[in-house]
Amino acid sequence: MSTKSSLHEVSPYVTRDGSEIRExxxxxxxxxxxxxxAEAVIPPGTATLLHRHKTSEEIYHVTQGKxxxxxxxxxFAIAVGDSVAIAPGTPHRVENTGTGALHILCCCAPAYTHDxxxxx
Numbered sequence: 001m002s003t004k005s006s007l008h009e010v011s012p013y014v015t016r017d018g019s020e021i022r023e024x025x026x027x028x029x030x031x032x033x034x035x036x037x038a039e040a041v042i043p044p045g046t047a048t049l050l051h052r053h054k055t056s057e058e059i060y061h062v063t064q065g066k067x068x069x070x071x072x073x074x075x076f077a078i079a080v081g082d083s084v085a086i087a088p089g090t091p092h093r094v095e096n097t098g099t100g101a102l103h104i105l106c107c108c109a110p111a112y113t114h115d116x117x118x119x120x
Contacts, residue, residue, distance in 0.1 A: 003031040007039060015040075016117040017048040017093070027111050036111035040094075042067065042102040047095035050120045056108040058086040060094070065102035068095045091120050 010022040019040040023029065026036040042048060042065075050070065060069075066079040070093045071086065078084065078094070086092050096102040106112070 002029070012041070015112075016114055016119060017051045018046075019048045019094075021106075023112075032111070034111070035107060035109040038106045038108075038112065039063075040104045040106050042094055042096040042104070044096050044099055044101065048093045050091055050093045052089055052091045052118050052120060053086075053108070053116045054118060055088055055116050056110055056112060057088055058092075059107040060084040060086065061105040061107075063103045063105055065096060065100055066098040067102045068097055069093075070095075 007022060007024065010024060012020045012022050015021050019042055021038045021040050024037045024039060025032050027033055061083045062078050062080050064080060066077065069076055069078045069084055070091070071084065072090050072092075094102065094104065
């Protein structure tokens with residue numbers, strides 16, 4: 001199993017919440033066991049679907065763009081350099097309010113699976 005990946009060599013796919021994801025490190029493909037790291041890209045004027053993860057804790061870190069984060073009952077602005085902790089079971093979504101793509105690094109522990117994603 002590989003312990004390294006390169007963003008531009010990873011093929012994207014669309015998750016249940018509608019975001020385009022590149023799995024940078026995932027137990028199914030790489031030498032990690034308890035977490036996953038992905039880059040999500042949300043195009044301008046779009047948003048992910050409101051969802052929650054039954055088991056996974058997530059950390060989002062914004063690397064490019066700006067938007068609005070819905071987290072439980074809160075809605076707040078996010079921009080480059082911001083990090084957000086998302087506890088298991090917490091409804092969340094991201095809306096891109098900028099003119100360019102919104103890029104977010106997403107760390108999940110345990111690792112992301114479609115089966116752990118519940119659309120709301």
